[in-house]
Amino acid sequence: MNSELYIRENIEIDMNETMSNTLTCENPSELSDNEKINIIEYHFAQIMRALGLDLYDDSLCGTPKRVAKMFVNEMFCGLNPSNKPEISLFENKYGYTKMLVEKDITLYSNCEHHFVPIIGKVHVAYIPEKQVLGLSKINRLVQYYAKRPQVQERLTIQIAEALKEILQHDNVAVVIEADHLCVASRGIKDTNSKTITSCFSGQFENEIVKKEFLFQINNIK
Numbered sequence: 001m002n003s004e005l006y007i008r009e010n011i012e013i014d015m016n017e018t019m020s021n022t023l024t025c026e027n028p029s030e031l032s033d034n035e036k037i038n039i040i041e042y043h044f045a046q047i048m049r050a051l052g053l054d055l056y057d058d059s060l061c062g063t064p065k066r067v068a069k070m071f072v073n074e075m076f077c078g079l080n081p082s083n084k085p086e087i088s089l090f091e092n093k094y095g096y097t098k099m100l101v102e103k104d105i106t107l108y109s110n111c112e113h114h115f116v117p118i119i120g121k122v123h124v125a126y127i128p129e130k131q132v133l134g135l136s137k138i139n140r141l142v143q144y145y146a147k148r149p150q151v152q153e154r155l156t157i158q159i160a161e162a163l164k165e166i167l168q169h170d171n172v173a174v175v176i177e178a179d180h181l182c183v184a185s186r187g188i189k190d191t192n193s194k195t196i197t198s199c200f201s202g203q204f205e206n207e208i209v210k211k212e213f214l215f216q217i218n219n220i221k
């Protein structure tokens with residue numbers, strides 16, 4: 001038996017113990033990342049077996065572990081509150097009180113109904129008061145909420161609410177335009193449609209301010 005298979009057999013024995021713990025674990029977030037990886041590895045191997053895949057094939061035998069690590073450390077790392085970015089504010093020394101737009105933030109998320117990708121762009125704006133945000137922090141906040149099984153509507157609201165809480169005011173706007181692969185690659189198989197969601201609050205509820213934001217995201221290349 002090669003070492004990878006030997007390790008795999010032993011993981012499965014350990015997993016039986018882990019799984020019995022899991023049944024009594026009321027709060028999955030209390031699991032460590034390593035415990036989550038072990039549980040997902042075990043179950044993903046079961047999914048692959050059910051599909052008739054050969055886990056003894058050297059191309060496939062590492063897949064359950066790879067997928068488990070990717071889920072916990074990358075694709076769904078935003079489920080772990082300890083990964084929430086620290087957002088520091090700076091004093092608005094320049095007295096800049098016009099709209100600030102951070103557009104075309106790359107979005108890679110996953111639909112919670114099918115676990116397939118949502119790919120798109122996020123546009124965020126706010127109107128500074130006494131404090132301003134570090135620009136990259138907006139991107140980091142978007143990525144944190146995107147790295148979860150998501151629906152686009154909730155993602156839009158979560159980003160807006162997080163920004164309001166950090167800024168301590170409501171002058172925030174978020175627009176997301178995205179392709180959902182569950183619409184494009186399966187089911188209705190529509191590769192052209194896009195989903196657009198928006199959240200406008202505070203001064204962005206004013207039609208003139210909203211129009212200026214939409215003009216910025218649509219027309220400046």
Ligand SMILES: [Zn+2]
Pocket residue numbers: 111112113114115180182183
């Ligand atoms: Zn879906």
